[in-house]
Amino acid sequence: MIGAVQLGVLAACVVVLVPMAMAGYHLSRNKMLFFSGALFITLAIGVHLTPYFPTVNDFVTTVSSVVVFENRRDSCLSHLHDVVWEVTPSPNFNPLDNNTVNYDKSWAWASSSAVSACGFQKLGRFDASDLLNGSWVVVAGDSQARLVALSLLSLVLDSGPLEMVNKDLFKRHSDYQIVVGEIGMRLDFIWAPYTVNLTNLVTKFKRNRNFPDVLVMGSGLWHMLHFTNASDFGVQLQSLRRSAASLLPVSLETGSNKPETSSASGSGSARRPHLFWVGMPTLINSMLNTEEKRERMTDAMRGEYDKGLQKSKLIRQAGGPLWLLDIESLSWNCGVRCTVDGMHYDMPVYEAVLHIMLNALLIESHQKL
Missing domain, CATH: 3.40.50.1110 (SGNH hydrolase)
Incomplete structure (x- = not known):
């Protein structure tokens, strides 16, 4: 749930910020609207279909788990000698x-x-x-x-x-x-x-x-x-x-x-x-x-x-x-x-x-x- 929300927020930022950046290159209004709409539709479809691709889902989950485990492992190893007498x-x-x-x-x-x-x-x-x-x-x-x-x-x-x-x-x-x-x-x-x-x-x-x-x-x-x-x-x-x-x-x-x-x-x-x-x-x-x-x-x-x-x-x-x-x-x-x-x-x-x-x-x- 949290991952989907974060991805949605990211998509919204891309939809808003990319056209604004393109405006700096003096593109026409129609081209901007077309690009913005196409980008929004593509990201929306991607967000909704991602859960149905287990390989991608599992890869993201696995990478996150490995990073968390390695950080925790290194942290705990560094505290092993924190002993009081x-x-x-x-x-x-x-x-x-x-x-x-x-x-x-x-x-x-x-x-x-x-x-x-x-x-x-x-x-x-x-x-x-x-x-x-x-x-x-x-x-x-x-x-x-x-x-x-x-x-x-x-x-x-x-x-x-x-x-x-x-x-x-x-x-x-x-x-x-x-x-x-x-x-x-x-x-x-x-x-x-x-x-x-x-x-x-x-x-x-x-x-x-x-x-x-x-x-x-x-x-x-x-x-x-x-x-x-x-x-x-x-x-x-x-x-x-x-x-x-x-x-x-x-x-x-x-x-x-x-x-x-x-x-x-x-x-x-x-x-x-x-x-x-x-x-x-x-x-x-x-x-x-x-x-x-x-x-x-x-x-x-x-x-x-x-x-x-x-x-x-x-x-x-x-x-x-x-x-x-x-x-x-x-x-x-x-x-x-x-x-x-x-x-x-x-x-x-x-x-x-x-x-x-x-x-x-x-x-x-x-x-x-």
Whole structure:
């Protein structure tokens, strides 16, 4: 109804304005009246017959729907990290002990109208299992990535199996693999503390033509501690960007819409894997547990590493292939009462990271929020 009215108004404007414009060319009165009448009759017939041409109708509706969806999708993705925290003393608060167990932490998405319209939700075990059913998930990186993997398994596993997972997953500097039989989800954790390890991993996926459905990667802390060279870190990220971009059906290097020859399924299709980058956390220098860390992992150096990430254009927000899971902002907002060593944060922070990722998967896979 609204479309027909708008089209009618447009037709009326054309009927009135076009003859007025033609008058400026000193056409005769009879020619103007003839042209005006013919134009009016043509537009009137077009307005009344348009509903009977479903192809045109469907095309207009489809284009409008795509535009609305893309705008909403981009808007909601930009609000995923709009999280607020509540950190309060626990019932067993001990003023003589500054341990984080003294505080209860909870989080929620902000209540602004823009965020509320997106309908973000904390997924329960059933919904998360349904979303990840039959998926191959790879989490690769350092201790921050390991904690993201633990958060995911904590959501989909019962408490019994989770106890064994905690024991095996945290074996020092080791890989870990598990298949959650109930939902057919396979999770691989790959210990890859340096960016070059991640690039080698992506290269291996490409060589084998066998890609995970969800790939979560992150590095930086080890490089900052052992190399303390933000420029070198940035160069390594650029190399990772080029490798990760080739996993996608559209080349980010050339801007081409032509699908890459490789595919997520390895069968020639252009199915796109979901790629995420685990950002470095807020570092609280005074709480770092060694003198070497306090000397090298300063706020200034942390800022230089952030610049290296931005310049590399690795993350989607900067035009790259990976969505950023912004642990820095989440850990900063949770605060000093959410960490014992100024680097590793309490599980609610990684729980928030996980649910941000799951909601991004819902949006990216065009499922209802």
